[in-house]
Amino acid sequence: MSVAAAAGGSVGGRTSPVRRLLALALVLALLLAGGRALAHASLVHAEPANASVLAQAPANATLLFNEDVTPTRIELVDADGHASAPPAVHAEGATLTVQLPALGQGSHALAWHVVSADGHPVSGVLAFSIGTPGVAPSAGATAAHMPRTLAAAIWLARVAVYLGLFFGVGGVFFRAWVADGAQNPGRPPPAVGVALFIGLAGVCLAPGLQGADMLGLDAARGLSAQAWRTGAASPYGLTLALAAAALLLAGLTRHLPGRGAARAVSLLALACTGLALAASGHASTAPPQWATRPAVWLHGVAATLWLGALLPLAQALRRGDTAALRTLARFSRWIVYPLVVLVGAGVLLASVQLGRPGALLTTDYGRVLALKLALVAALLLLAAWHRWQLTGAVLQGQTGAARRLRRSIAVEAVLVLAVLAVVGLWRFTPPPRALAQAAQAADSPQVLRLHGARAMAELRLSPARVGPVSITAAIDDGASDALAAQAVQFTLSNPAAGIASLRADAQPLSDGRWRAPAVLVPVAGLWDVRVDILLDEFTQLSLQGSVRIQR
Incomplete structure (x- = not known):
């Protein structure tokens, strides 16, 4: 059963919009993940x-x-x-x-x-x-290039977990706390039960897929015990454990007698949902964590309260009795507060992750966020229309209003699916915050130690990036005694780029080191470095090595 159908029927009798949105998100996941390492720490x-x-x-x-x-x-x-x-x-x-x-x-x-x-x-x-x-040793096989099938499987597992938490746990909480007149408050609508099952399936598969990525294996090997144990032991394993607890607690409510027990267990499941989302991930590890982790928890809980209401609310509207109208009125009154928390926490987290507004369009993470924001904006506009137009019409008993609201909720559910699919892409996109830290590391001096039979040189290249590079050399005889040089020259070459040599004469400094202040390096890549040391008219020593220049 599709989520849209469970929410009150497919829009216009077709489910193709859902399929197109999921297919588009899957293609984006493959494009973002394929053919490159997915660096999040530097x-x-x-x-x-x-x-x-x-x-x-x-x-x-x-x-x-x-x-x-x-x-x-x-x-x-x-x-x-x-x-x-x-x-x-x-x-x-x-x-x-x-x-x-x-x-x-x-x-x-x-x-x-x-x-x-x-x-x-x-x-x-x-x-x-x-x-x-x-x-140079051939270590190409050790570099992490995620297979596209593994990337797709990781993305699908994440979306499944999101479905279980937001639609499943949220639906159970809504049924226990908001729905009016339910004979069994702990028994959710069938679509909510399906969401819980999908979430548990994702939780079971995700550790193995995470472990396969960590161990450099393919998607099929993600089913092995070794991959599963490796993924479960990672920081993401805590997220999955808390998600499993939330899903199991939500499923337990259907077997509890009375509203009081169902409310207590569903509240605990809601708290575990927020903890699961805050336990790992980009935003929760961003500094300052005293602010970002609670913000992630609040963001996740608010989203669960909102999205979890969709399926039970659609079911209540289909009944159309007095209890359904009371449920709709109650939901319309309190949903404003979770939405305010959702937006406020989201703005805080986005500002921390982006660092600067321009990153919204110049980085993969920012473009994914921009797509998510566009979809969420459409959702908020639809929710506003529900609250200030359709809800009043339904409560006043206007003919066909309940049917229009059910269909609009179905559209809302489709948009939610698209948002969750887009959010799953963040698994493959390091935030601008991490990219800025990596760039800062590249700007720090790179130290290169060259040894020869009669001399040693410690070179510092600052920054080790394309453009003007300052090269400083401390030269000694290999026994920590300074070497009296008459002249020092640096030569850089990059045969792969067709650059035979870039020569720079170094100038002596007062502390005995030699420096060439602005050697223009035109391209990134692995450069050969040679240091020629003139000791006297007849003696010249040469030291060679390699250095990687970043973009």
Whole structure:
């Protein structure tokens, strides 16, 4: 049974608008998720630095992120592409310390997979060399590119959970607290029961799909016990556990005698719904959490009160008795207050996530939010028409008014489905807040350590982005004694971009370092860096390495 049909019949006898909206949202999910890593936490510092050349093998590798992370899979890849697990991995907040085995000369890659505090998997590769740079390890398989079938399955599971919480739990709460004259207040309409069942199905499938994403598996492997346990142990697992509690409590009300017990259990289910939405996700992990988590809870509870009323209200209008009219009048009086809370909390959360108004149209997250806002605006206009036009007509007994209101509620339910489908896309779109933090990390100096037989140079590139880059080098003899150089020159090349060399003469600083203040780097990508050190008329040393320049 479709939600629109359960709410009072399909509009014009057709369900094609629902199918078109769901199909459109599914296509958007595939386009947003396919072919790229879905970063929500950002790596802000690594030791050793990416693309650095070390004289000796490090005992540990340290990764610092912009928010707390939980490691799910860490692999060390050698030059032949052989992957092995490190001896130990220690996570403390936003810092990940990886104990490394004894490493030989040449290039190595540390492939890391973590789950950020908002419950989303993130991955990357840290490459470094010991002694002299060798052939870069092939770690392409370790980079997280979500299969489109997995992205679609994750999106469908999320929408199913939303359906269960908003239509199912909300419908049970409305039946227990607002509906008038019900013989069994705890027994919801059949469509509400279907919504609860769909939500429970989504809750059961979502941990495995989340685990498959975390482990780099496909959608089919999301049914495995390993994937399910991995997803359940993630921050999103707490959300799913609370959602399951809300759905089961809502389902329990149908077996409770009397309105008092049904009201108590449905109130607890409503509270669990808000807690589930606030337990993980973009908004709930945004600072300041003392404001964002309660705002998410209020936003979720207000939405549940509003949306959960649609199906029971449509059923009551179909009866058309005096109790149905009392239910409609009561709903019309109190629904204004949840809507005010819904809008207020939504404005706060949107402002925190966007950071600046321009992000509404210049980022994927902002465009999804803009689409959601357009649909919600249509919903609010429809709700206003219901309250100030159709409700009065129904209560006055005008002919055909109840039928028009039922059909309008069906349209409202279709719009709600579209909103939930769009909200599910946020799983694949990092908020501008996180993008700004990643950009800030890219603006911080990148450190590159180059080693040779007679010299070592520590280079700082600031910022490591396209455009003017300041390069500063501290040069010593490898034993921490300063090296007396007569001249220093930096050479950058990017063969993949067809750039043979960019040369910059460094100037000496008062503290013994050398700096080229504005080297214009035209394109992003992996650049080869060479430092030529002139010691005297007959002696010149060269050190080489690589650095990644961001856009």
